[in-house]
Structure formats: C-alpha cells, structure tokens
Amino acid sequence: MKLKKKNIALIYGVTGQDGSYLSRLLLQKGYQVHGVKRRSSSLNTKRIDDIYEDVHEAKNFFLHYGDVTDGQSINYLVNKINPTEIYNLAAQSHVAVSFDLSEYTMMTNALGTLKILEVIKNINPNIRFYQAGTSEMFGASPPPQDEKTSFYPRSPYAVSKLSAHWLTINFRESYGLYACNGILFNHESPQRGETFVTQKIIKGLINIKNKKQKKLYLGNLYAKRDWGHAKDYVHAMWLMLQQKKPKDYVIATGIQYTVKDFINLSAKKLKMPLTWKGQKLKEKAYYLNKPIIEIDSKYFRPSEVESLKGNAKKAKKELRWKPEYTINTLIDEMIAACSE
Ligand code: NAP
Ligand code: F7E
Secondary structure, rough: OOOOOEEEEEEEEOHHHHHHHHHHHHOOOEEEEHHHHHHOOOOHHHHHHHHHHOOOOOOOEEEEEEOOOHHHHOOOOHHHOOOOEEEEOOOOHHHHHHHHHHHHHHHHHHHHHHHHHHHHHHOOOOOEEEEEEHHHHHOOOOEEEOOOOOOOOOOOHHHHHHHHHHHHOOOOHHOOEEEEEEEEEOOOOOOOOOHHHHHHHHHHHHHOOOOOOOOOEOOOOEEEEEEEEHHHHHHHHHHOOOOOOOOOHHHHHHHHEEEHHHHHHHHOOOOOEEEEOOOOOHHHHOOEEEEEEEEHHHOOOOOOOOOOOOOOHHHHHOOOOOOOOHHHHHHHHHHHHHHH
C-alpha cells in the first residue's frame, strides 16, 4: 500500500498571534509543523510555549531561527524541511508603527514575501503558499469590501501588504504556483499583542478596575472595524490551501463596531458603568465619577482607515467557512484570559 506523504507546514511568524493558533490547528490535523522564530535578546516564544517540544525529542513541532529578510536562510530551511505548505504570517504588523518604520515595514512585508516566493519557484513549485493579506489594503474604499473592491491603502503597512498581494498573484500567474492571498479583516484573541486597540482596552479596563492603572489613553474612538476571532481566521487560511485551485478570499464577520462600541461592550461585561462627556480631544469616559479614558492625539495616525466591513460570501460558498465566534464570545474570552 502506498503511504500518503505526510503534510509538512513551514510557518513564518509562528511566534505571533495567528502563528500560535495556526500551529495548534495543523498539529491537531496531523501535520508536522516547522516554525520560524527570530533571534531576540529576550524570549519571544510565550504564545507557543505550551506546544513546544524539546529539540532532542521533537516529533511534530520544530522551531528554527530565521527571518524573511534573509533570503539565504529561507533557501536553507525550505531545502532542509521540504515543506508541502508555507504560511507567510511574518510581518511588521502594526499600522501606526509602520509610519515610523516605513522602510523596515516594506522590507519585511513586501520584500520578505518576494524572497519566499522566489525560493518556492526555484526549489519546489509544488509547495502551496499562503500570504497574510489584510483589509487595510482597502483603506479608504467604502464598505462593504469584498474581493472585487478597489484597493486604496492608507499606510506604509497597507502599501507593503498590497505589494505582497500582487507579488503573490504575479507568481501564481507567471509560474503556476499554488499561491493564495487571504484578505483578512481584524481578528483578535487572548493572544493579541498588547498595543492593538482591543487588547489595550480590555487590559486597561481590568487594570483600572483592579486599581493598578488610573487612566487609559486612546486615539480615534470613531474608527469602525469588523472584528473576528483569530481561531476562526486561521481555519480559513488552512482551507484556502486545500482547494483545487488557488484563489484569493476575503475573511470577515460582516459586522462593524466603532472603537467606542468595543469599549462600551467590554466595560458592560466588566460591570464598569461608563458615562461619556465632552467632544473631540476633550471626550472622556467616567467611571465612579472619575475620568478613566481620555484622548491622546499621539495615537492618531497621519492617515486613518475610517470604516472596514467585509463581505466573506465567496469564502462561505467555496471554502464552506463560517466564523464560530461573535463579538460577545470574543470579548468574553479575552476578558477571562486577562483576569486569570
Ligand atoms: P503578530 O502577532 O504581530 O505576529 C507577527 C509575526 O511575524 C511574529 O511572529 C513576528 O516575530 C514575526 N516577524 C516579524 N518580522 C519578521 C521577520 N523579519 N522575519 C520573520 N518573522 C518576523 O501578527 P498577527 O496578528 O499574528 O498577524 C499575522 C499576519 O497576518 C501578519 O502578517 C499580519 O500583518 C497579518 N494580518 C493580521 C490581521 C489581524 O487582525 N491580526 C489582519 C490581517 C492581516 P516576533 O514575535 O519575533 O515579533
Ligand atoms: O487599531 C484605533 C486605530 O491597531 C484599530 C492589525 O492587525 O488589523 C490591525 O490593524 C483602530 C484604528 O488595528 C487606539 O486608529 C484608537 O482605527 O487595533 P488597531 P488596525 O490598525 O486596524 C489589520 C486588519 C491588520 O492587518 C493589522 O496588522 O483603533 N485606535 N485608539 C487605536 N489603535 C491602537 N493600536 N491604539 C490606540 O490607542
């Protein structure tokens, strides 16, 4: 009997939010998972510590040093591991930071993707490739956004991701690679980085309630986002690589909230009644008669993406994907994890 070749995944960005959920999903599906971590002066593996396997005994989960800006290392790892699938989740993923680190953001997000694509083309064009695209590429295009919506990026981050998006399409069309772009709307979880707005709000409110912090400073309260859960979204990534043909898909919940709505929903769950007073830069939220949320203009971006709401009809139909989480179960889980 001919044995089916084991699925071997190589994940760039394994130490990030999505990398940690994707690793778990693929391990559950029986994959051998190889993750690439960057060298850092302090440990950067806390999100995957519970699935870590000692290097001397590892059977299914392996970590390697690497970086998407280092083409030689990509070449070496792809040759050595011989993966069947590569997921490129590696990025400088913070939109606000991309205005300060524009060159670095382009090098990692755009050139890094190109380097992986070149290695796949040259070493094994049968490797299936997932590129982590983003709703930020729609930027100023009005909602609802789907695969046919025009792109109008509003930050160096969004421009870098749009470049990676088109490179992925170009390599698919030019060399017949099985390469897919996921165009994922915001997705959060207890593993979300602390400087993204949802985690910042939840941690801030809990700290204030527990008297460990006096105030939470935020930027634009009126930006609208379509927030889902990372666990649902990594499932969509995997589904994209299991189809007959490689295509690009929008992944979203189709429901939109403002940042202020997210604060109010979270505060209600934490039993922290808020009263809002003032306008614009002077807008404040009061809890027990004290101002606990204020605006700091340093969190405004040079250009903002005001309104994102995705239409994932294509993914629902072709991938049979649907989100399991709602905004309520997402916030409940983030609060529970933060309160542990
Ligand atoms: P994240 O938590 O910021 O994780 C990013 C990962 O990339 C981390 O593992 C990071 O390593 C790694 N990385 C950064 N620069 C690298 C480099 N030069 N070489 C190798 N690895 C590098 O991001 P996420 O939320 O999991 O998102 C995953 C991907 O989806 C990103 O590409 C992001 O841009 C994209 N995306 C995210 C969302 C969302 O709402 N979360 C939506 C659409 C698209 P360290 O841990 O060492 O920093
Ligand atoms: O901001 C506003 C901010 O940084 C959301 C990344 O994963 O999703 C993420 O990008 C909104 C923006 O996410 C603060 O101006 C107000 O309008 O949580 P965020 P993002 O910029 O939408 C996309 C899909 C990605 O691809 C990215 O990788 O919230 N906002 N006050 C604030 N944002 C932050 N971070 N901090 C504040 O204090």
